Amino acid sequence: MQNNILFDNIYIGHSVEDAKKFADETFFKKHVVETALEEAEKPKVEDKPLSxxxxxxxxxxxxxxxxxxxxxxxxxxxxxxxxxxxxxxxxxxxxxxxxxxxxxxxxxxxxGSAPAPAAKKEKTDAKDKAKDKDAKASATGADTGKEATKRTTRSQS
Known part of the structure; x- marks a missing residue:
């Protein structure tokens, strides 16, 4: 078959004998050659690895x-x-x-495990200690009777 031709060997008529004769003269002679050419153009499949x-x-x-x-x-x-x-x-x-x-x-x-309970206790202990310090500091300032002292700074001259 020639390049860029989609079909050929077309018979239009009513006689089956004439169609068979036309096919023997054209199609069956070319078909063997065309299939051989198509097989030759296909890329060769490599052999499968043995090991x-x-x-x-x-x-x-x-x-x-x-x-x-x-x-x-x-x-x-x-x-x-x-x-x-x-x-x-x-x-x-x-x-x-x-x-x-x-x-x-x-x-x-x-x-899946819960955090250690000791860590929670330490946090609450630290908070309680801080509160106690604040309360103690404010209480001691008032109880001692010390007067508040003003901070002295350098005078600007």
């Missing part, structure tokens, strides 16, 4: 994680230390998940 080491995270994240996790668990059944050495990204991910869960649990338990 987990050939996988790349950005190509297929889900497959990457499942393959690496499966490999880690298979090796860990026999030798956990070897699994950590061979697939450290999964070991690190599992450790990060564990630390996160522990931090969330500790945070929830810490946030």
């Amino acid at each position: 987990p080491n050939d996988l790349k995270f950005l190509d297929d994240p889900k497959k990457y994680i499942t393959e690496k996790l499966d490999l880690f668990l298979t090796i860990a059944k026999n030798n956990p230390v070897e699994a950590i050495k061979f697939v450290p990204e999964i070991a690190g991910g599992l450790a990060a998940i564990l630390v996160t869960i522990i931090a969330v649990v500790v945070g929830l338990l810490g946030a």
Whole structure:
């Protein structure tokens, strides 16, 4: 088929035999060649990786994680230390998940507890002491009978 032509090989008529003859002469001869050209123009699909080491995270994240996790668990059944050495990204991910869960649990338990009652008592004690000082200061000034002294400043000359 030529470029920029949307359709061709059109038969307009009443005879089925003539339509079949026209199709054999035009469509079926070109169709095989056209499909072969379309297949040749398509980008080639790369072969799938054969081992987990050939996988790349950005190509297929889900497959990457499942393959690496499966490999880690298979090796860990026999030798956990070897699994950590061979697939450290999964070991690190599992450790990060564990630390996160522990931090969330500790945070929830810490946030749910009430503040220490001693802290409240100290605050009220400090307020009472301040009130007592004020009351004592005003009472002692009147009781002692001392006269108020005026502050002296330098005279301006």
